[in-house]
Amino acid sequence: MRRLPILPLMTLLLLSLCGMGQTVLDAEIFKNKLSSTPNGQLLDVRTFEEYAQGHLKNSLNIDVTGSSFEQKTLALDKSQPVFVYCLSGARSAKAAKQLVDNGFKEVYDMKGGYLKWSSAQLPIDKNEHLAKGVEEISQDDFEKLIASDKPVLLDFFATWCAPCKQMMPTMQKLTKDYEGKAVIKTINYDKNKALTQRLQIDEIPIFLLYKNGKLLWRGMGLMPEKEFKEIIEANL
Structure with missing residues (x-):
C-alpha cells in the first residue's frame, strides 16, 4: 500500500483546522492581531461582575453562560473578525466554537484569557462606578x-x-x-x-x-x- 508522506499529511491537517474559522492566539499575538484589524469585534464573555473589575478597552460584554448569549451575538457582523476572551480560556473556547457554528467566518480566541493578559501587564480598562462596593482584602x-x-x-x-x-x-x-x-x-x-x-x-x-x-x-x-x-x- 502506498503511504502519503508525513509533511503533506500535516499540511492537510493544518488547512482543515484553519478552515474551521476558530484560531487560538497567545495574549501578545492576540493584542497585535486585534490592533492590526480595523473592523475587529472584541467580545468579553465573562460575567458582568468580572467585566466590571477590569476588561480590554472597547470590548463588548456578553456572558456566554447567559441564556441570551446566542441572541445577543446576532448583533455582531458575521463577515468581520471576532476576538473573544474570558478569564482563563475555557469559556472563550466554548463561545468561539458557538460563534463558528453560527456562521462567523473568522474567530480569534485568546489563550489563557484575561489572566494572561493582565499578568503580562497589557493595557486594561476599569469602570470604577461598576466596580464600586466589591470587597477586597487590603x-x-x-x-x-x-x-x-x-x-x-x-x-x-x-x-x-x-x-x-x-x-x-x-x-x-x-x-x-x-x-x-x-x-x-x-x-x-x-x-x-x-x-x-x-x-x-x-x-x-x-x-x-x-x-x-x-x-x-x-x-x-x-x-x-x-x-x-x-x-x-x-x-x-
Whole structure:
C-alpha cells in the first residue's frame, strides 16, 4: 500500500483546522492581531461582575453562560473578525466554537484569557462606578494574615471555576483537620484582582502556603488531599 508522506499529511491537517474559522492566539499575538484589524469585534464573555473589575478597552460584554448569549451575538457582523476572551480560556473556547457554528467566518480566541493578559501587564480598562462596593482584602490585612507563625494555606478560587468547586470539599476538610494548627483561607479571585496581580496569579485554582510572612510552597489545579497534608505537616 502506498503511504502519503508525513509533511503533506500535516499540511492537510493544518488547512482543515484553519478552515474551521476558530484560531487560538497567545495574549501578545492576540493584542497585535486585534490592533492590526480595523473592523475587529472584541467580545468579553465573562460575567458582568468580572467585566466590571477590569476588561480590554472597547470590548463588548456578553456572558456566554447567559441564556441570551446566542441572541445577543446576532448583533455582531458575521463577515468581520471576532476576538473573544474570558478569564482563563475555557469559556472563550466554548463561545468561539458557538460563534463558528453560527456562521462567523473568522474567530480569534485568546489563550489563557484575561489572566494572561493582565499578568503580562497589557493595557486594561476599569469602570470604577461598576466596580464600586466589591470587597477586597487590603494589603495590610494580607500581610497580617501571612505573618502568622502557623502555616497559612491560601486557596484562590472563583464561583464559576469548576476545578475550584471540586477542590472546595478538600479545603473544608483541611480547615477542620488543622483547626488551631494551621490557617486555611479561601480567597475569591473576582473580588481581589489587585492582590492576585501582585502575587502574579494567572491561573486558578492556585494554592499558596505561607509562614512568618514567607512563601514556602505554590500548587495549582486539582490536587489530592494527601499532598496538602504533607506540605502542612512539614511546616507545623
